Amino acid sequence: MVTAIKKYLVHIVIILILFGFSSVFNQKLAGEYEIKAALIGKFCQFVEWSTNSSVQDIETPFRIAVIGKHNFGKLLDDLYDNKKIKSKPIKIIYSVDPKKLLDCDLVFISSSVGSELDNIINYYSDKQVLMISDSKGFAQRGVHINLYSQNDLIRFEINETAVKKSNLQMSHLILKQAKIVNYGEEK
């Protein structure tokens, strides 16, 4: 019963986020991970996958993979159920084991896989997979977009070099909105 109510509430929150009735940055109104889950989809609006990417294959769904232990719970499944990214249905896949990497179009690397991060980055860096994390210093190590908190607001930083290396096309608009970092910069 409690789960059902919770699920119902989550739905309301997601709808409010999508229709812009509430600020996604307002942490007092929604949970941190709810905002992060929403931001994952919004980043896709400003990123273009090249023609040889599986994203261009209309037969397959848009796959979002979550590596490592995460705090999303069912948020991603609920949020992206019956939604579309790049005009394709969305499939959320999870791999708690950092060594077991999944084929996908976007990967969220949780902070729990820090020791395996370089391997993961190496694995995905030439595969046109948008890498997103929420751990300090991950962007400087090669993750494309890293979410961080500042003055109670969730902001993001982008490793522009890593993005260019991945053959993904990122809009200048998102670059202007983000903090630009580079490999090995001061954390």
Place this chain on the structure above:
Amino acid sequence: MTSIFNFGSISAKLKLIIVGITISITIVAFSVLAYNQYHTNRTDLEQNLTVNAKLIADYAVTTIVFDDVKGAEDVLSKLDQIEYVVSANIYDSTGKFFAAYRNIAIQTSPKFKIINFVDSLYYENDYINIVQNISYDNNNYGYLFITATTSQLKHKLKNYIIFLIILLVILIVISYILANVLQKIISKPIKFLTQIAEEISQSNNYSLRVKPQGTNEIFSLYKEFNNMLDKINIHQTERDIANKNLQKLNSELDEIVKNKTNELRNALAILEAENIERKKAQETLSQVNEDLRISQQTMYDDALLLQELNNKLIESEEELKQLNEMKNKFFSIIAHDLKNPLTVILGSVDLLQIYYNKNNPEKIEFQIQRLKEGVLFFRSLLSNLLEWARAQSGSISFKPEKLSIPAMINYNIQSVKAMADSKKILLNYLEIENEIYVFADENMINTVIRNLLTNAIKFTNENGEISVNVYHEKNCVSIEVKDSGIGMSQEDVEKLFRIDVNASTIGKSKEKGTGLGLIICKDFVTKHKNDEHTGNLTVSSELNNGSTFKFTLPIG
């Protein structure tokens, strides 16, 4: 158009033309320049605003997506560089306000509201508004609404117009100075020519000449002026000679006219004398004509008279012819009527002779009685005939006098009473109290009344009735004799007064009539005719229903 320039000297006109043209052209050109400048400024403003709006909208996409109000305000603050922007607002895709910008340098900032969420540019009072869609990758994220003031646009135009006016004044001054100098090129030689012409007209010295200079129209004008003077000179000389000749001819003409006038005067006197004679002759002719006309009229009148007489003669001849015929017929009737009683008398005489021989006194007496009746009838016939003949020949004199009708009727009733009594006929005469007088001939009226009464008795059956009435009618006295006798057919009535067809009728007691009685009555009554009412004898009768005879006499 030329009347407008009928003032001042040629110099003033030329100056006015040059300065006028300069001002007109400059004003037109400056107006075009001012309009062009304003239009260009406006287009620049619109383009600048549109480009900036697009840029701001571009940068505002992610601020809306990531709900970054501060980022949006930062983006809008870039409009600081455009001094005429008053305010700018960003709305999200639902039309909800997201971020705003105000230009603090501009004090008054009106609050316009976004009218329609589509890309548009429109003016409102002194402001221009622009709406720009905030979109990325065909997705709409919101709207940008910028308001800018157009006062700078007007300010620029005002400055530009002031500049143009100053320039115009300078150009007018320059054009006036230039006109003043340049007009002399044209006006100077004309003025010189005018001066020479004035001198010639005042002094009548046609020997003066101008010295042609240059090769243009002025040179030609000078040359032609000199030529004209030459010709005037020649014409002047010719005119003097002609004038002298003319004077001579005039005096000759005067002489001729004088002579001719005398000749004409003489001729006129002769003509006048002739005219008087002609008039006299004309008057005589008119008189003759009038006489002729009168005699013609007289002849015409005579002819008419003759024609009338002729017609009358023809009529009278016709009448005579008819009378003659009538007389012939009458004589044959009378002869027949006279023959009958004679035959009866002769028959009676023969029978008398027979009865005398047989000595039959009864029959002798009877025949004597018949003989007497025959003779009496014969006498009566002859006396009537005599009376009628006297009347026709006019030997009976007509002497009308005032007579009492009732007395005459009574007298005549008495004279025929024995005859009526023999047939037991009742004679009615209702005598009226008032006397009725007529103006008539006594003998004639007695004859008429007696004849009508004996006729009535004759044609009335035994025990019949006869009535006599007298009464006043319009302007006359009517006497009516009415019987209950055998009456007549309409055909017989019509023959009654016609002598040519008259025939005697046998009475109810075998009385014999001559047929002349009624004709004599008609004649005697007609002699009393004064007007249409008097002197009429009329009959109304119906077969077996009696007859009524009525005659009218003038009132006495």
